Every structure is written in structure tokens, then in C-alpha cells.
Amino acid sequence: MKLKLLILFVSVLFFTACGTTKKSTNKVTKIKSDAFNETYSGIIPCADCAGIEYTIDFNEDFSYKTRSVYQGKSNGLFESSGNYRIQDGIIQLVNEDEGIKYFKKSGDNLLILNRNQEEVTGKLSDAYVLKPVVKQAETAEGNVHKLKIKRAGEGVDFFAVGNEPFWSLKLDFDSKFNFEALAGISLTTPSIAAKSMLNTEKASYSVTTESGALEIEIHKESCQDGMSGQLFDYTVNVKVKKGDNPDFVNYSGCGTYTFDLKLHDIWILEAIDGKTYADSDFTSGLPRLEIFIEEQRFGGKDGCNILNGNVETSANTIIFKDAISTRMACRDNTKSDLYRETILENSFSFLVKNNRLILSDHEGERLRFKKID
Numbered sequence: 001m002k003l004k005l006l007i008l009f010v011s012v013l014f015f016t017a018c019g020t021t022k023k024s025t026n027k028v029t030k031i032k033s034d035a036f037n038e039t040y041s042g043i044i045p046c047a048d049c050a051g052i053e054y055t056i057d058f059n060e061d062f063s064y065k066t067r068s069v070y071q072g073k074s075n076g077l078f079e080s081s082g083n084y085r086i087q088d089g090i091i092q093l094v095n096e097d098e099g100i101k102y103f104k105k106s107g108d109n110l111l112i113l114n115r116n117q118e119e120v121t122g123k124l125s126d127a128y129v130l131k132p133v134v135k136q137a138e139t140a141e142g143n144v145h146k147l148k149i150k151r152a153g154e155g156v157d158f159f160a161v162g163n164e165p166f167w168s169l170k171l172d173f174d175s176k177f178n179f180e181a182l183a184g185i186s187l188t189t190p191s192i193a194a195k196s197m198l199n200t201e202k203a204s205y206s207v208t209t210e211s212g213a214l215e216i217e218i219h220k221e222s223c224q225d226g227m228s229g230q231l232f233d234y235t236v237n238v239k240v241k242k243g244d245n246p247d248f249v250n251y252s253g254c255g256t257y258t259f260d261l262k263l264h265d266i267w268i269l270e271a272i273d274g275k276t277y278a279d280s281d282f283t284s285g286l287p288r289l290e291i292f293i294e295e296q297r298f299g300g301k302d303g304c305n306i307l308n309g310n311v312e313t314s315a316n317t318i319i320f321k322d323a324i325s326t327r328m329a330c331r332d333n334t335k336s337d338l339y340r341e342t343i344l345e346n347s348f349s350f351l352v353k354n355n356r357l358i359l360s361d362h363e364g365e366r367l368r369f370k371k372i373d
Helices: 002-014 140-153 334-343
Strands: 038-044 052-058 063-070 077-087 090-095 099-106 109-112 129-133 158-162 167-171 176-181 186-190 202-209 212-219 234-242 249-257 266-272 288-292 297-301 307-314 317-325 347-353 356-361 364-371
Touching (some): 038 317, 052 129, 158 234, 167 249, 176 212, 186 212, 266 334, 334 364
Antiparallel strands (some): 052 063, 063 077, 090 099, 099 109, 176 186, 212 234, 288 297, 297 307, 307 317
């Protein structure tokens, strides 16, 4: 009862609307300060729902937008916008309908403050920390993001480009490797197994056929294409030899892995470390995992609480990280804790087959999910 009252008290301090779709604006006199262009998001406590997905966008013109989604409520969307100012390190959102809300930067994160401009303390303090969200679409990297989606649709797992002369490389680890150069060189070879890049700084591939040879090095080092200005995740070096020619031609450029679109689905847990589970083993049913692969994020439930976070993929490897969750009390969190401890911040190789998603590590299969939609 005390915990519920505390959540209600702190939520009332910060929010004035619940379960309403509404937009409001307000203008304020801007105070001289360093404006910024960043987005923060998190799940904060809610008195009468599972949690509030709260997102705030700050813009360099001192404007802001907020979005609050009250979990489990059909009309639980609340949006507002206005202007912000910064005084003595405190960020103030000024809105005539809502009053003033206070925030403070803490490292990479953003802290939600109470009406006295103080940090929230106690057991719920971690729930009032918002984490940064990258605005990919507003950068040159956003163009690469679109290319990843396009190349993934073509069945390509990794692609790279370079200039002087222009060249391109496409790797389909299930089928073939293809290299093309404007200088007239074209070479297609059989593929070889993908190598993970999550826990290493370099992956090398070497393929030799009657038509020629490819030697590829993929370095985990950010790279900017000199012609387009686009930002890539990896630096790539390629050596190409045609036919019986004894000499290799060297090429350098930028590349990135695409998205495995088979991951983009809703999955329900079947087993952890080979042990199968049923709905009755968890307070609110079997854990549910929804992967938004193009957005590199995931959502779902751990069998008790709502769970959201980011996804990082590389070749056939995946990691679920930066997770945030609601704080509902359940009758027995033991199995939910096991699920979170197993899936979060660990690197897995993944396999999608027969409507199953299997996550494995060096010990073998760790988690198995079944497609449900």
C-alpha cells in the first residue's frame, strides 16, 4: 500500500494528464544558454497502469515535444510541446497548461526532477532516469539506415562501397559474394560462413575460385564515404585478383551489415537452457519478445513487467541491451529474473527456422522462442 501511494505521489508531481490524447503549446522568453538537439526516453512509474513510456525531444531552437503512452490504456496517449530554458544547469519545460517541469543532465542520461527541482530518491529513483535515443534519420547515417533496409530486402547481409575508382561489395552469407568495380573488374564467388563482429575488432574472409580470388577485411572502425559523406559502421579493405593474374588489386572503403528481416516479428518463450515453460510459470504468462529490427530495438514482457531496450546485430549475432522495465510487484519474480538475466547484455548467435527463434552461445542453446503472429 505504501509503495502504491509513493508511486502515485511522485507521478502526480510530474504528470497532470492520464489517458488523454491532447496537444498543447506555450511560448517563453528564451534565456541565453546552450540549446541542444537530443531525444530521451524511458518507462516511468504510473499509479494506475503498468508504466508510462515517456519520450522528450529537445530542439536547438529551444522548442520541445513530449509523448507519454500509458501502458494498457486504449486512450492512454498524451502529447505536449512548447519551449524550454536552462537556468543553473536545470532544464525547465514551460507550458501554460501543465506548469513547469524540471530536468537535469547526468552524464549521457537525463534525470526527471520533482517540483522542488530535486532528484527523486528512494527505491524508485532509477525509474526517473531517461536514456538518450539516436536521431538516425536526421544525420548522414540515416541514409545508410535506408540502404540497410533496401539491401536486406535483396538478400544481402553486408555491403561496402568505395571511390577512385568506384567499387561495391555485396556479401550474402547463404549464397554468394559479389565484387564490382568501375574499372571493369567483376567477380562472383561462393559464400563462406559469417563471422561475428560483436566481440572482435576484425573479420577476414578469403575465397579462391577458377575465376579469381577475394580477400576481405572488415574492421570495426567508423568510416565516412568521401563522396557522399555518409557514415558507415565499418572500414573495409578488399584485395581482388582475376583469373590467373598473379597480382592483387587493392580497394578501400566503407561498409555495414544489413538487418536480418526474419527477426522482425513477435516471439513467445518456449525454453530456457533446454527447460520448457508454460503460462502458469509466470505471473502474467510466458515472456513475450517483439523485435523491431529496422529500428534496432525490442519490446515485450518478462512474464511480469514490460521490457524495452535496444538491439545490436552483426552478421548472425545479436545482443539485447540498454533495457528499461516497469516496476510492478509480482507474486514470484524468480523465473522472470532468470529470463532477464539470460537474455540481457549477452551475445548470442541466432537461428530462425521452422517458426522458431533460437539464441545460442558457446555453451549451446540458451533461449528458444516460437513465432506467434
